[in-house]
Amino acid sequence: MSKDTMKAIRQYEFGGPEVLRYEEAPFPELKPGEVLVRVHAVGINPPDWYLREGYKDLPPEWQPAVSFPLILGSDVSGVVEAVARDVHGFSVGDEVFGMVRFPSMGESTAYAEYVTAPASDLxxxxxxxxxxLAAGAPMAGLTGWQFLMELGHSEANPFQPEPHRPVPLKGKTVLINGAAGGVGHIAVQLAKWQGAHVIAVASGKHESFLRGLGADEFIDYTKNSPEDIAKDVDLVLDTLGGPTTGRFLRTLKRGGALFPVFIGFSDAEEAAKLGITVSMTQVRSNGPQLAELGRLLDAGTVRVAIDSTFPLSDARKAHERVSGGHIQGKIVLTIV
Structure with a gap:
């Protein structure tokens, strides 16, 4: 590797894990307002494999235009190598973490030895x-934070005309579907920290894990449909979302809320009849919120579970692990 290049994972076409190539790539250029980070670990998130595949499940008008070759990824943890002259608050040698440039699809470029990031994202x-652990936290943690606690920005909501508004959690019953996954397991902990009674939904093998994180009740969806068991819930956070998320309307009390993380909800008329608010948003990079989450991580109030780790060069294998499903926590790429 020369000083003008670095190792990275790049792809030249959309497809399965096999399109990911470990190769030389141009070294990133530091611009005003940015920080250069020597990456030590990279968190893998659903948008990574959605982009890898070409967002084939999105309507054509929603599919972002990207240029090849592209580098996936947004979540990093590493050490500051350089800072632009106009950046304050970070110095060379600082250990930092962040979700970089999300949701600017194809511009995050985190599957690499070095990445430049807006200082405000770190x-x-x-x-x-x-x-x-730090690399596993940003997107999952910020998704939980912005859905459940504080949106933290005034950008237009791409999924609905009105802004997403979190609801008070103290003393409320919150059901989290997909509770063992990246977003789910952190959301369980955030909801408990806010004083909620938490019902976790996952497969049975994750029960002890989720109860250890503070879940008050557990529903094994492989044995029972959660919508047949849970009743009078105040809020459902469905981390899986999609066209089946409307089934959770049956679990909610009048005046409750359903927050799907992924698009596909199509039961607006029924929700209105039941007096239920259905709302979602798109997570966005936010360094100050991440700093707040960082204090919870440092204190052990919230912890990140790691499903598995892979060297950066084995990103293809990491994406194959994603395809296997039943992930407990996060998958992380490491760079020595």
Whole structure:
């Protein structure tokens, strides 16, 4: 590797894990307002494999235009190598983590040895956790934070005319579907921290894991349909979303709320009859919110579970692990 290049994972076409190539790539150029980070770990998230495939499940008008070759990824943890002259608050040698340039599809480029990031997307890495854990936190943690606690921005909502508004959680019953996944397991902990009674929905093998994170009740969806068991719930966070999310309307009390993380809800008329608010948003990079989450991570109030780790060069294998499903926590790429 020369000083003008670095190792990265690039792809030249849409497709399965086999399109991911470990190769030399141009070294990123530091621009005003940015920080150059030597990456130690990269968190893998659903938008990574959606983009890898070409967002084939989105309507054509929603599919972002990207240029090849592209580098996937947004979540990083690493060490500051350089800062632009106009950047304050970060210095060379600082350990940082962040969700970089999301949701600017194809511009995050985190599957690489180095990445430049807007300073506003980063926070100091909590001293009490390592780079692998920190890399697993940003998108999952910010999704839970912005859906459940504070939106933190005024950007137009791409999914609905009105802004998403979190609801008070203290003393409420919150059901989290897909509770063992990246977003789900952090959302369980955030809801508990806010004083909610949490019902976790996942497959049976995750029960002890989720109860250890604070879940008050557990529903094994492989044995029972959660909509047949849970009743009088105040809020459902469906981390899986999609066309089946409307089934959770049956679990909610009048005046309750359903927050699907992914698009596909199509039962607006029924929700209106039941007096239920259905709302979603798109997570966005937010360094100050990440700093708040970092304090919870440092204190052990919230922890990140790691399903598996792979060297950056084995990103293809990491994406194959995604295809296997039943992930507990996060998958992380490491760079020595």
């Amino acid at each position: 926070a100091l890495k909590p001293a009490g956790i390592d780079h692998v």
